[in-house]
Amino acid sequence: MCEANVYIRRDGQDQLILESVDKLVPEPGQVSMINIFGQQKTIKARILELALVDHKIILEDL
Amino acid sequence: MCEANVYIRRDGQDQLILESVDKLVPEPGQVSMINIFGQQKTIKARILELALVDHKIILEDL
Numbered sequence: 110m111c112e113a114n115v116y117i118r119r120d121g122q123d124q125l126i127l128e129s130v131d132k133l134v135p136e137p138g139q140v141s142m143i144n145i146f147g148q149q150k151t152i153k154a155r156i157l158e159l160a161l162v163d164h165k166i167i168l169e170d171l
Numbered sequence: 172m173c174e175a176n177v178y179i180r181r182d183g184q185d186q187l188i189l190e191s192v193d194k195l196v197p198e199p200g201q202v203s204m205i206n207i208f209g210q211q212k213t214i215k216a217r218i219l220e221l222a223l224v225d226h227k228i229i230l231e232d233l
Contacts, residue, residue, distance in 0.1 A: 131222065160194055
């Protein structure tokens with residue numbers, strides 16, 4: 110499967126927010142995501158980078 | 172492999188920008204990406220949504 114794990118980078122450390130994310134939508138002031146298990150999260154952050162071969166999406170706090 | 176194809180949505184149609192993208196970085200006013208073949212593109216757009224199980228990243232023009 111080709112979903113990715115979403116992390117937030119804080120003080121140089123990547124903390125796992127939600128694993129196996131399928132859909133992710135950046136919105137003004139927040140990022141919404143849903144994983145393949147139907148779990149949803151919305152957090153006040155922006156996308157820093159995607160590294161898909163590593164299955165990683167890195168966010169940072171707003 | 173779990174890279175994704177990057178499309179830009181124009182008039183409801185998704186046009187392929189770059190396939191097999193590994194890394195993608197949203198920056199102010201643009202999105203930079205590089206694929207697994209080393210091809211790079213930077214375009215004036217923002218991320219509309221990620222649909223990773225479908226291997227799709229959708230952008231829209233700024």
